Amino acid sequence: MFFLSESSFASDTITSSQSLSDGRTLVSKEGSFELGFFSPGSSKNRYVGIWYKNMPFKTVVWVANRINPINDSTGLLVVNETGNLVLTSQNKSVVWSANLSKEVQTPVVLQLLDSGNLVLRGERDGGSETYLWQSFDYPSDTLLPGMKLGWDFKTGLEWRITSWKSSDDPSPGDFVWKIERQFYPELVMWKGSRKFYRTGPWNGLIFSASSLRLNPIFKYRFVFNEDELYYTFYLTDKAVISRTVMNQTVSLRQRFIWRKANQSWELYSNLPKDQCDTYGLCGAYGICIISQSPICQCLEGFHSKSGGYVDWSQGCVRNKPLNYSRKDGFIKFSELKLPDSTSSWVSKSMNLKECREKCLENSSCMAYTNSDITRGGSGCVMWFGDLIDMRNFQDGGQDLYIRMSASELGGNNRRTDQENEDQNEDLELPLFELATIANATDNFSINKKLGEGGFGPVYKGTLPDGQEIAVKRLSKISEQGLKELKNEVILFSKLQHRNLVKLLGCCIQGEEKLLIYEFMPNRSLDSFIFDQTKRKLLDWSKRFCIICGTARGLLYLHHDSRLRIIHRDLKASNVLLDHEMNPKISDFGLARTFVGDEIEGSTKRVVGTYGYMAPEYASDGLFSVKSDVFSFGILLLEIVSGKKNRGFYHSDKNLNLIGHAWKLWNNSMPSQLIDACYQESCNLAEVIRCIHVGLLCVQHHPEDRPCMPSVILMLGSEIMLPHPKQPGFLADRKSSGPNSSSSMLESSSTNTITISTLEGR
Numbered sequence: 001m002f003f004l005s006e007s008s009f010a011s012d013t014i015t016s017s018q019s020l021s022d023g024r025t026l027v028s029k030e031g032s033f034e035l036g037f038f039s040p041g042s043s044k045n046r047y048v049g050i051w052y053k054n055m056p057f058k059t060v061v062w063v064a065n066r067i068n069p070i071n072d073s074t075g076l077l078v079v080n081e082t083g084n085l086v087l088t089s090q091n092k093s094v095v096w097s098a099n100l101s102k103e104v105q106t107p108v109v110l111q112l113l114d115s116g117n118l119v120l121r122g123e124r125d126g127g128s129e130t131y132l133w134q135s136f137d138y139p140s141d142t143l144l145p146g147m148k149l150g151w152d153f154k155t156g157l158e159w160r161i162t163s164w165k166s167s168d169d170p171s172p173g174d175f176v177w178k179i180e181r182q183f184y185p186e187l188v189m190w191k192g193s194r195k196f197y198r199t200g201p202w203n204g205l206i207f208s209a210s211s212l213r214l215n216p217i218f219k220y221r222f223v224f225n226e227d228e229l230y231y232t233f234y235l236t237d238k239a240v241i242s243r244t245v246m247n248q249t250v251s252l253r254q255r256f257i258w259r260k261a262n263q264s265w266e267l268y269s270n271l272p273k274d275q276c277d278t279y280g281l282c283g284a285y286g287i288c289i290i291s292q293s294p295i296c297q298c299l300e301g302f303h304s305k306s307g308g309y310v311d312w313s314q315g316c317v318r319n320k321p322l323n324y325s326r327k328d329g330f331i332k333f334s335e336l337k338l339p340d341s342t343s344s345w346v347s348k349s350m351n352l353k354e355c356r357e358k359c360l361e362n363s364s365c366m367a368y369t370n371s372d373i374t375r376g377g378s379g380c381v382m383w384f385g386d387l388i389d390m391r392n393f394q395d396g397g398q399d400l401y402i403r404m405s406a407s408e409l410g411g412n413n414r415r416t417d418q419e420n421e422d423q424n425e426d427l428e429l430p431l432f433e434l435a436t437i438a439n440a441t442d443n444f445s446i447n448k449k450l451g452e453g454g455f456g457p458v459y460k461g462t463l464p465d466g467q468e469i470a471v472k473r474l475s476k477i478s479e480q481g482l483k484e485l486k487n488e489v490i491l492f493s494k495l496q497h498r499n500l501v502k503l504l505g506c507c508i509q510g511e512e513k514l515l516i517y518e519f520m521p522n523r524s525l526d527s528f529i530f531d532q533t534k535r536k537l538l539d540w541s542k543r544f545c546i547i548c549g550t551a552r553g554l555l556y557l558h559h560d561s562r563l564r565i566i567h568r569d570l571k572a573s574n575v576l577l578d579h580e581m582n583p584k585i586s587d588f589g590l591a592r593t594f595v596g597d598e599i600e601g602s603t604k605r606v607v608g609t610y611g612y613m614a615p616e617y618a619s620d621g622l623f624s625v626k627s628d629v630f631s632f633g634i635l636l637l638e639i640v641s642g643k644k645n646r647g648f649y650h651s652d653k654n655l656n657l658i659g660h661a662w663k664l665w666n667n668s669m670p671s672q673l674i675d676a677c678y679q680e681s682c683n684l685a686e687v688i689r690c691i692h693v694g695l696l697c698v699q700h701h702p703e704d705r706p707c708m709p710s711v712i713l714m715l716g717s718e719i720m721l722p723h724p725k726q727p728g729f730l731a732d733r734k735s736s737g738p739n740s741s742s743s744m745l746e747s748s749s750t751n752t753i754t755i756s757t758l759e760g761r
Contacts, residue, residue: 014110015123020077022046022070027053032114033061037075041168045069048077048087048096049170050116050135052241056263061116061142061243062135063170065096083108085120085133098133108132116144140170143177143233143244149187150179150223150230159230163248173248184341184371184381185229189246189253189271195279196251197272198389201341201381202231204372208398209277209337209391217242217257217268217719242268257719268719276391280340283315284386287336299333299390301408315386320405324363329409330356334496335397339367339387346371347380355380356401367402394498394552430505437461437507437514441471450523460519468519469504473512489515495561499553501576501586517586521579526572529642535675540682542581543639547690548715549583550575554632555708557585558625563593566623570631571612572638592623611646611656615728616702626702629711630728633697637661640690642675658698658727665695665724690715695724 012029014020025036034053037046038060048064064077065087074090083104087096098120107123118135121128136147139161143149148159160178164170176190180198187207189197200208202222219234235242241258252272256265272278275295276288282296283305289297298304298316305314322328350358352370359365364384371379387402440461441448450458450470459471489506496502507514525546528534538546550570557565567574568590576584614630616622634645637657645657655663664672670691671684693714699705704725706714714721 012112014077014079016079016081016083016108018078020048022073022075026110026112028112028114028116030114033112033116035112035118037070037073040164040170041166043069043168045071046073046075047170048075050112050118052258055258059243059265060170061140061144062118063140064135066140066170066172068095070095077110079108079110079120083120083132085110100133104132115146117146140164141173141246145233145235145242148230148232149177150185150228151181152228154227161244161246163246165248167249175246175248175251177246177253179229179231180342181229182342182344183346184344185224186341187231191251195340197253197277197279198340199271200337201344203338203370203398204374209393259720266718268717280313280389282312282390284388285316285318286312286390288391290392299402301331301402301404315388318405318408320408322363322403322405326360327406328360328403329406330359330368330401331404331409333400333402335392335394336400337389337391337393338369338398338400339383340389341381341383343384345382345384348372348378350380352377352380355382358382359401359403365403367400369398369400373398432505432507432514432516434507434509434512434514436463437471437516439464440469444471444473461516468521470517470519472515472517474514495557495565495588497553497556497561498582499549499556499584501584520576520584520586522577522581524573525575525577525583525639528577529572529639529675530644535642536677538581538678540678540687543678544686544690546575546577546581546583547636547639548712550585550635551632551708551711551715553583553585554628555712557591558628558708564625566592566625567628567631568592568617568623569612570628570635572635572644575635611644614702615700622702624702625707626705629697629705629708630702632708632711633694633705634658636690636694636697637673640675640687640694641673642677661691661695662724662727665691689721692721692724695727696721698727699725700728701725 012027014026020026020035022037025034027034031053033050035048035050038049038051038058039046040060047066047069049060050062051058051060070087070089072090075095076088078086078088080086082100083106084100085098086094089095100120104122108120109123111119111121113119115136119131120133121131136144137157137159139147139159141161141163143161149161151158158178160176162177163173163175165173174192175196178188178190179185180188184201186201187199188195199210202208202224206220217236217240219236220231221234222231223229233244242256244253244255247254252270254270255268257268258264259266274290275281276290282288285299285302286296287299288295294312296312301319302316303319304312305317306312347355347358348371352368355368355370358380359368359382362382362384365382366385367383367387369381370377371381390400438444440463441459444457444459448459448461450460452458456473459473461469461471463469489503501520502518504516504518506516522528528538529543554567554570557567565588567585567588569587570585574585574587576586578584612631612634614623614627617627617630634657638645641657641661643657661670661673664670670688671679673691674682674687693706693711696704696706696714697711713719
């Protein structure tokens, strides 16, 4: 496939008095990359390229003469007398050159850097990054760490990657991966002259259809100013080797990571990732929902233009026409990949209210939202014309305010943007009459009682329209419960996520103080995983879905909601299950909020459930997102094992569940932690990976624990995980009684454990 005899230069540079002939190579200083001549696949043509050094096979990352191959071995790469880099063939005709715009007076050298960048620089400019020319400005099909995708506005240079035609032919293929130069930039994959996929616009944090947030491998950078527009990525660990490739053969942009252990490339991610990523699949005002059938649906207030589900490319049309005046309004749609931003306009100085007014003034404006979602949201972006290429995206989607006629808004029970204009004011909850709730619960009958916690009892009820509800009734003697109830109302009015229990309203009448929630028919997670009979109903796939759903709920609380929220009492009894066994985090009575750059808090009143508390919280009253991560790690190990951390007994030593899991891990026997009821049918590698993630979450020092975006990434991919360090609370500490909690479905008991001032729940 490739020639076998190659010799390399003694240094990583070539001067104007030297040349690189076919059969010789140039190696970067640390031996990361190699420059030389090669023949791809079964081709006999010769190309100058760069590939990784010291790998069992050549992985080419850059090609100089993509369009003009040499058909023999007479090629010569030289720095000529004018300082230009030139590739010639046997008759000394120029096959390719760096095309320097002007003659260089000072001596010039060619250098291959350990980043994979081939540069022309002045002989005396070795310590600077001032280059006369660099290969990073002219990518082939591969994006390496530090390379840019985008535009240099001063020179007009565009950075993009283009697929090879085939594995035998590196000339430019049909697929291009680039940043669109527009008001609201986004990464787009083109197939010829047709858009094939787009990421959604950059929203200040991520591209709007990306779930890859903070992670242990990559850091991203997006720059947009008067001089340049570009996106790039870096590796957090320099020992990791990664590349991004535009692959024509499989029509995908692929990201790979090198696995040193098995000497091979491991696929890390693909784009497009599923059918809903196909550009414009559902047409104008259509939305793609991968979990539904058909996957194309019309937005609320629209219907299929084709009159059926045959040709979704025609999209959807409005049920009621617009007035194209200030009589129109807007409906807020959430968890969306934002529409194609080709026909968009952006103002960084406007707020959301000003954005709405500006959109209403223009009859062509069909939607608006914040252009930047960081720091609570800022800026304005407006869309003109039809809205195309939207999809439901629960993990990274955004809010979008879509223009609707006044008649459509009149009977709509969805909250409109008018109700949410002032984002600094607390949202109000619906108020229920006491008589309505009393009738719904048969006057708070003992037969309707679901459980009891520190706040008081919980009842099941049925509203007149047939909706089932769960009612928290504040105990008249519970001072703690009143504080918790107020906290829960304030927090819940601002939260909305599919993995959080929905608060429907409240009732405050006389001495009665009630919270009304959606009813969870399968009650709490602990009633399944710790029950000898019901645990068998949860196979591994259901357990894994519960783990991932709970993680997504925590991710929302820590990173995606308007406020950064620390739950402080995450445990199995506070994870409720709906009719499809989807997990929903409940009980926010002890939650705390952070604003701005706050990342940690402290308290002298330590409350929560002993056995789930992080060490720094139980002993010193310090809490942060990492204390919730610790609780999640305990929960994960409990779901895997079917055993409670508190009350777990090991015959050999006084170990709790964490200590037992840690011992098994160090003895290379993690599979012995698996609950026997599903062990035969589980995906063993997936379960052991979850145990690994659980142990990373319960490490003693909070700085060692991953954050929730990293946890999501670890659970949903096959990236290499770090080795866990020793957990906190290896041994069980005996207490005077069982746990207690204000969970909606917890049995009635309370317990106080003294550590500083510790209130057990």
